[in-house]
Amino acid sequence: MDDKLTQFGQDVWWLVLAKVLLVFVFLVLMTLFAIWYERRVVARMQVRPGPNRVGPAGLLQSLADGLKLAFKEDIMPKMADKAVFFIAPVISTTCAFTAFAVIPFGPTVSVFGEKTPIQLTDVPVAVLLVLACSSMGIYGIVLGGWASGSTYPLLGGLRSSAQMISYEVAMGLSIVAVFMTAGTMSTSQIVDAQKDTQTLTLGGFDLTVPGWYAFLLIPSFLIYAIAAVGETNRAPFDLPEAESELVGGFHTEYSSLKFALFFLAEYINMVTVSGLATTLFLGGWRAPWPISLWDGANQGWWPLLWFTIKVLLLLFVFVWLRGTLPRLRYDQFMRFGWKVLIPLSLLWILTLAGIRVVQGSDLTVQARLAVVGGPILVALAIWMFWPDKRKAIEDPGVHGVDAAGRIGGTEGFPVPPLNLEVPVSPRAQRVLGERETVSTSKES
């Protein structure tokens, strides 16, 4: 297994430098583009033009904004813990950049006679490295909130640490299914494992599906997608910076370049989770189906394009969510993470492990059916006979009105309670302002 990994770590020094530069430039350009992209898409959804003044179609708007931020006054709050206040955005940004080091952009190419993969490096635990970077990145936000020495940032920092830790658990568990199927944690090998199309036999029909884990492991993909939105503090899970409750959240007191670093880190994190989703679930840099019929699609520099397109499509989903969904309430959000996402992940991992054990064993068809059907029957039985805690809705006792208070079945009209006392309209008590009467007759 490690023989594929030996192609990493053999590059000459200038190639390593070039790759570092490539990753850095890719991320910065993606950030600048993503900000413009987000503003334009949200504007389109809200039927307004969006930024269209700076450069062609407003493309240079984020560059102008970045320059403007750099020239703004850097304010250090009086109550701030100076060293920590300074280092927090640096931690955030550094971790965001580091995580992208193990994301594969493409296959092995030849650069000035040197054969090298388009990926900075890969290790046997590459996906864990991304998780480690994101868990270190939380420190930036938490410390930024604490060091500001004021209430709203502290609350935002606390919220964000609780949120990111919870959702990282769900995210890690969703990735476990990928590890189990691919048999490796190295990103380049996970991309390789999704190379071949799979044939599913369902009741005599042969279905050919792409080897993408998004199809094979749909529950994992969905859980990852939800957890990724929570992990990146994006709407509808943007509670750490809920502007209606916490002003700006953890970065309320930040200004100038320090604020720009936080902003940069947020967008890079978005690109990173999108890149990781592409790598783990969407076949990585490999071309999607109609393009993959062309032989040259997965060779040379073309995969860089497919990878970028997939990442941009995922970024579109982030923007779409932001443009569509309202923000969740905090307790509902945490309950959803701990009581829904994490148990679902565990159950799915258990199911997947069971399926794989049954697949690997030489059992008869009856035995397989028993193994698969038994737990399902038990689960169904438990579900059927689980005592119902809900109280039965009282029958209003009126002819034609059902228990739910509707006329004409579930599709009918809701009827107000018939013993309702109609309150006096507040308008009835309003004192009417009266004008002084003005005579309309002309007087001499």
Next chain:
Amino acid sequence: MNGLVTLAAAAGEVKGGEAATFYLLAPIAVICAIGMVWARNAVHSALFLVVTMLCLGVFYVLQAGPFIGMVQIIVYTGAIMMLFLFVLMLVGRDASDSLIETLRGQRMTAVLLGLGFAGLVATGLYRALGNLDSVGLTQANSVHGGNVPGIAALLFTKYVFAFEVTSALLITAAVGAMILAHIEKRPDQKIAQPERMRARFAPDNYPGPKPGPGVFANSTSVATPAVLPDGTQSERSMSKILPQRELTAAEAAPKGTEHQ
């Protein structure tokens, strides 16, 4: 990162990259460990500990244990220290330890004993392991086809009982902590969202936000109540902790400084 792959695959003699990383990070780890003890502020102390743990994680990776290194960073620095920090932040940012000694000479004794203990451990370790060449790391990492499968094979065959017992212990501890921290509320004590909403719109309760002090008033002072559109003053706009300031007759009287 580049040297790490080959290191993780084959850990034999100390190579350039490994040595450089070690000599770069070892002083940082030691300085931060000392800083953790010395820092007055509890949050700074925790941060120093974070850096030390991060360095330890990198050391594990250097010593051909990439999995344990990453898990160290994710679990210890990422989760456990974060929980520490979580509590420390709530304590308050200006809370520092008091530096009054309650035991006479305790600090000096502690420093001497600590140095002695460190000396003993260091000499012992150096004499035992100083000239030792690590053997079998490469083989341990390759026998099951990699570091991660190797750990998995050991955990789920040879040490499966210990592993399960430890996890049962941890789960018991977690459940116990939850039970200890849990406050049971009777159903009628719980205030759910519908009840809150009903209370908000009940008679005698104004559902909107309170007007800010000074709205439409002659002064923007927080002590000036807002003036409602009908001209009456809104008492709700004033904070309850602010003393209501009314001028006495003597204060309100002309002081003879006006122009006649």
